[in-house]
Every structure is written in structure tokens, then in C-alpha cells.
Amino acid sequence: MDLGEEKLNEHHLDEKEVVDVVVRFAGDSGDGMQLAGTNFTQATALYGNDLSTFPDFPAEIRAPVGATFGVSAFQIYFGAEDVTTAGDSIDVLVAMNPAALVTNLTNLIDGGLIIIDSGAFTLKNLAKAKYESNPLEDGSLDGFRVLSIDIHKQVLAAVEPFGLSHKEALRCKNMWALGLVMWLFDRDRSSTTKNLKTKFANKPTIADSNIAALNAGHAYGETAELPAGIHVYKVPKAKVAPGTYRNITGTQALAWGLIAGSELADIDLLFASYPITPASNLLHELATRKEFRVNTFQAEDEIAAVCAAVGASFAGSLGITSSAGPGIALKAEGMALAAAAELPLVVVNTQRGGPSTGLPTKTEQSDFNMAMYGRHGDAPIPVIAASTSVECFDVAMEAVRLAVKYMTPVMLLSDGYLANAAEPWKIPQADSLPSFTVTHYDDPADFNPSIRNEETLARVWAKPGTPGMEHRIGGIERSYDTGNISYDPTNHQKMTELRRAKVDGIAKDIPLQEVCYGNDRGKLAVVGWGSTFGAIHQAVKRAVAEGLDVSHIHVRYLSPLPRNLGELLSNFEAIIIPEMNTGQFIKLIRSEFLVDAEGVNKIAGQPFKIGEILSAIHKKFKEIREEV
């Protein structure tokens, strides 16, 4: 199906009260937009809105000042109802320079608000953004609300008492802009003030200057004579379940889920990894958590990382490795060794745009096939995918559980969007999480490394250091009976079938597939996996509100599939499958269940928009009606 897009007709800045808003902070990669965005997010969470964020930064660490390819942006969608995406289009754009304006303007709604730092609209910067005339003067912004302020000048005045250098003073621009946006949405600045004091604890003058800039931006909104149609907007608080909440990114949730998994399994973790965007933050997060049962190892390459993890598992810990597409490709042989030797291993793939280096900082779901089939030999492994930043916590625990219970490598799929996006999380009670304690085998009577649990088909895990457990394993095919090397043809057939049956059998140990929105039978099912969850959820919700008979099914367990999935899908007349690839999961669904599912495919390095899924739903219903 061709990818279309419908504009969602629900954002408006005419009223004083709005249900939900999308704000995007955009500037140079050195302008501190991510810091402004995360502080606004925190204040918004404390205010009581539901929210979702999307940091969108370039691969270049410090691109030339003013360049369009160096624009770094932070988008937040917040509102009074459930928010599951970072928003289709922008209501309020903060543009710190011409490049930030030109790269984001097309996504701004008609009548949207642009806050512009006119101090950065110099001839030089306009030229870098390839503007032939100044958009502040040529009327090209007439369809929008424009608040053009010389933030350069405002900031220099605000921080003047602190005696900073000109360059240092201008670095407070982001806080000035943040102060103004906080005024616009009635946010409390105290959490940001506290953060600045902590961040610059050793540089009190810098902290004070930034706070002064923040307050000055806020005061500007309160006191300045603003153009008509620009005023404080009220966004009602969201109705959420009572409890303790925090904001969490997918990376953080995944790291903490692995830590929780180690506690629940009562086992040490060795996290071995090699830096790669966007997966490195997982290594960074775990490297600071060694007070838990975690050790981290930055290996010399991707292969060494997976191999060290496999070695740790052989020694009785749980080895975990993590990477993005190109790195996962290098780990294939190590994963197959773990599958052959039947050792637990968790492999986290934070997918990015491919192939090859592709789009390192952008998101995609194009490693599905590699996750499912990317090993030599018949080497099936369980594959599970997180659908939201928050869900990364549960999925990480589940990966640990499956790996140690079934003595198998497990592939956990996340992606660049989930890794960096943050959303509020109702913190679970740690003591309510179900444990799955690991016991290493230690009975020397008739011991061999191929003794199996009849139910799970997992072999015993006997670790070095245990008397009487001395044994040899490896990549060569083993005898089903003794665990020794075997080249016997019937044995190889038996062992290959055993490895398949072991993974297939996990289907008995995972939840049945549920419908996450809508009825469990009907006209149309939108079936997704991974980070498309948010956009599908919103689109299906809107379609149901229009009266359409459509349901949302989101699959976490990709291998093995939930045992009722085929039956569930047969309850629908039509199925569409949105994926951020050219159609990978859909081939599995079509071949496995012989259903005529249709793909909706976006390969742009960006998450789906709600309007894109909604457009696909409408197209499908039009087809269904025409057929009748």
C-alpha cells in the first residue's frame, strides 16, 4: 500500500485551553536544545500531562555553526489524554537560527506558533540555510503566529551582572527560550533551577547565569507586549492511575530491566559491548550500575563482545551483548555458537537505518529478518521486541528469563526511537516482580552436559568450579545422549530437531496474544510490532471513534509467535501491517498463517505519523466497501 498521510484536525492555538500540544525545540547541535527539551519534559511531567518525547539529533557531533545538517531538535507531545507518539506535526516551533526554521517549517501546522531568535538571522546564517531573502521580512511566514525576539540581546542583558565572556553568556540562550516556553504553558521552573544547580555545582556563576536567563525568558512572556493570538495556553492534566511516576527513556528502562532480571534470576550479569550508535548508551548506563550484579566490558570489537558474553555464560554468569545492525551482523557466529552449545545469551539490537552505516542516528525496523534468520545453520532463537520506551523494562526481564530457563540465545529488538524517547512510567513495586531463580547443576551422579529438563528441553547448566561437573562442550555437534562429539547422521537430525522444538516450545510459556485496542474480531486488524505501537494505537483509536470496525494487535513475541495468533488473525476480514522496513514481519505472517495481509511501509528514518496509519486504515476501508 502506498504511504499516504492525513492531517489530524485537532491541534489549534486559537483557544486558551488545548487538549494536547506538540512543541519542538530546534537549533544548532551546540545550542543545548536537548537540555532545554529534557527540562521542559520534566516540568511537564510534574505538571501532570501525559507525554512522549523524541530527541532528533544529527550524526555530526559539532557540525559547522548554522548548517542545516547540524540542526538538533527535541520534540515533546503532551496533553490531557493518553499520548503515545511524539506527535505528527508541530504546534510550537522554537527556531534558534535560520537552519532550524527551514528544516522544520514544513511540519508546522497552519497557524502554528514560531518563536524565533532574530539575533541569529544574520546574512551569513541565512545564506547557510540557503534563504534568498529573510523570512522574517519577506512575508513567507504570514500563515503562522510569529514571535520574533532578539534572544541574543535579551540573554546578554539578563546575564550581564555575572561577568561572563560574550561566548559564555550566549550559551544561556537555550534557557532563555525555555523560560519563555514555560511561561507559554504555565510550567513550574523550580525543577529546572534545581537541575542547573546540580549540573553546574562546581561553576556557581554559570548556574546563576542560566537561572537568570531562564527567569528572564519567563518574565519576557509575562511583561512584553505580544502579538495578538499569542497567550498562555492551559493543557488540562491527564487522568492517570495513582502511583509514583518517573520519566524514563527506552535505554534506561532496558538497562534497569536487565538489572531486575539478574536480581530475579539470582545471577551475575556480564554486559560485553562495543560502542555503536544508538546502542552505546546502554553500555554507559550499565557501566554506572556496578553496585548491582552487573559487570561491564568494553571489548575490542563486536565479535569479542559477543564471545566474552558467551564465555561468561559458560562460566555460569549470564552474558549479554548489545549493538545496532552492523554490529549484530558481526555477532552472528557467536550467537550460533551459543545456540549450538546451548548456553544462555541476551543480544540487544537497537536498530537504526541501514544497510551498512545507513542512518546511524535514525530509527528503523529493518533488522527483523536478521534477528529471525541471521545465523548459519538451523539456529532458531527466541526473538522479542519492545513496543514502547517503558515496555523495554518488561521485555528485558523477559529476555533474561527465557535465556536462562531455556539455555538459549535471545534476541531483543529495540530501535533508535525507543532508545532515546522518554515517557512517564508508573514505577512498579520491585518486590512484586516474579522471580525465576537459576540453579546451576551440581549432581555428579551419572553427570553429562546433555542431561535435559523434559518439559523445557533445556540442557543442564553446570558451571566451572563445581567438583564433578568437568565437561567439554563446543561448536561441534554433540551426542544427544552423552554430550560428546558426534558426527552420527541420525544424531544430527535429532539434535537439530531438538533445538527447533526447544524454541517452538517456548510458545507454551508466553502469554496468548491479546487485542490491545478494539474488538477481538471484525473488519480490519492493524498488526504491528516494536516501536510502531504509539502511532498505530492513536490511529486505531481515532478510527474507532469515527465508527470504523478496526482493532490493534501488537506482537511482542516474534519467535516463537503466540500460539493463538493465527486463530486471532482469522477473525478479521482484512489485515494491514505497518512496518519501518520494506515488509519483513509481514512475510512471516503471510507464510505462517496464509492470510492476505497488506503492508504499510515507511523507510524514512523517522517513526510513523498517526496520520499515515490513519490514512492506510481509511484506504483499506474504502477498498472493503468497494468490494461489497
Added chain:
Amino acid sequence: MNQALPTLTLKDFASDQEVRWCPGCGDYAILKAIQKLMPDLDTPKENQVFVSGIGCSSRFPYYMNTFGFHTIHGRAPAIATGVKLANPELDVWVITGDGDGFSIGGNHMMHVLRRNVDLQILLFNNEIYGLTKGQYSPTSQVGIRSPSSPTGSIDSPLSPCLVALGSGGAFIARSIDTEARHLTEVVKRGHEHRGAAFVEILQNCPIYNDGIFEKVKDKKVAPDFRVEVVHGEPLTFGKENEKGITLNRTSLQLEVVSVEGNEDRLLIHDETNKTQAQLVAAMAGPDFPVAVGVLYHEEKALFIDDTQTQVEKARSIKKSSLEELLNSGHTWEVD
């Protein structure tokens, strides 16, 4: 109460698996020497772990009645690092060959040596790929004819000990497959070394590269073609120990001289001197004898110990529960 370890013998370390190297392979002698050494090491049998990659030498763990992991081509040093990180109490051995260790696995070898991971690395160097049926290896001499170099190899070989030195290895030694006493002594010293102990073992492949080390092995001629280095002793060789090695202080090159008349100029082996170790390790025929013994040894920071220190420090400073972790930082209540 301390219980004395039961007395074990060579047989306790031999597995029940039939050894399947070719008749006459140098690996048999090495296996026997290591099995015989095991009872003398102050390590319980259940703590001994042999990790290997792929190749003839890498079948070694199957024949040891200890823990063994026969892994994938070239990756044994990385896997062994993971084993040792998971349980520093284990006594971990890496068994590898010239192709496994320095061709496909060269990167891991370099890094395990520079990190000084506490392992014994035994590299069986037969200057050929045996298991894949005789192609030239990264240590093969230029000109060698093999199935993949029918008109002679044009690849310049590397010296395992020199690469190990250049990688920052802290214990570098060389020995010979059939010299059981020498091999055992060298490996034993490597075992005593805390950190990565690298031992190159010159090993004969009777099928694809027979006799390449004959001159350093044959008792009749070996005295003229090898020098056994001993810390603090002069480098002398020859049937009557009549030849010696000296350093030309103008050219900074080694020279072979007669001992007589040059007693004061003979090079005294100093295994702690890296510059000297590089010169001695590089000695090769036809102009020089091949040096065997401990070529270099230094005390160097220990990767596994330092990792443990960081982990223990983190755990002593911050005692944290999962509950505390989940609730750390900014949280808010919704009533």
C-alpha cells in the same frame, strides 16, 4: 579445616575421548606434557578451564578431563576473557595455533595481551593450516608451496613472539613440542605469572609441513641452531657451548661470536629488558640460533584484578536495592 587436595596423576587429567590427531603429530607430546603438569599445579581440577578456537590444536580441550570449551575460529582469547571476568577464581588456558591466534584471531590476541588478562595462552606454531588441509599460514615462510600457493607463497610471515611483545604482552616464552622438560618448565613459569602468559610452542606437522623445525629439534644439530635463554646467564650455544651472542653497540645489532676471547662481551639474558627481548626473540636461522625459554617477563597491571577492584568499590560505596534504583532521581506522585 583445610583439606589437602587429593593426589592426582596424569590419568586424572586425560578425558575418555579417543585422541584423533594424525600419527606423529607434535600435539601428542604437548598434550602429554600438560596432562603431566596439571597435578603439580596448585589448582583444584574443577577450576581448570581450557578454551580453544578452531584448528588441529583447538581439539586439545576434548582430551583434557577438565572444563573445556571448543569455540569458534580465532575467538578463544575473547571467550576466555569472558570466562575469567565471570569467575576470576578459575584457572583459564587458551589453546590456539598460528592461524587461529594470529590470522583470523589476531585482533583478540593483541588485546588480551595488552590488557594482561590472567590466562595461559599456548600457541602451537606449525607454520601451516593443518585442519583445512595444508594452506600457508601467517607464520609460513615465503615461497612455501601449498594448495593455495601452488607457485609459492608471497606472504611475508610474522613472528608470534615479536607481535606478542609489540602488543604489550607481559610474559613471552618459546618452547618446543618434544622437549617435554623444557616445555613443562616454561609453561609452569607462565602459570605462575599473574596476567597473560604467552607461550609459542614450535610444533611439527608431519603431514603438511614436516621437519620445518628439524634443525632446532634434532639432538645432533640442535645445539648449533638453538639457544636456551636463562635469566642472568650468557647466551651461549653450540655442541661445546663455544659460540655466543653479543650486542654490537655501534649498529645495535646482535652478532654471533666465539666465546673464547669474548667472555666479557657476551650478552647476559635479562628477561626484564624489553629491548633486549625484542632482539633475542627475532633471532632466526640461518645466521642466528632460535631462542627458546622465557624471553620476556614483567609485572604489569592486571585486568581482572583491576576490574574486580572497581566492582568491589562500586558495591562498597553504593549499596542499592532495585526498589531504590527504580525510584531514584526525579519522581512524582499521582493521587
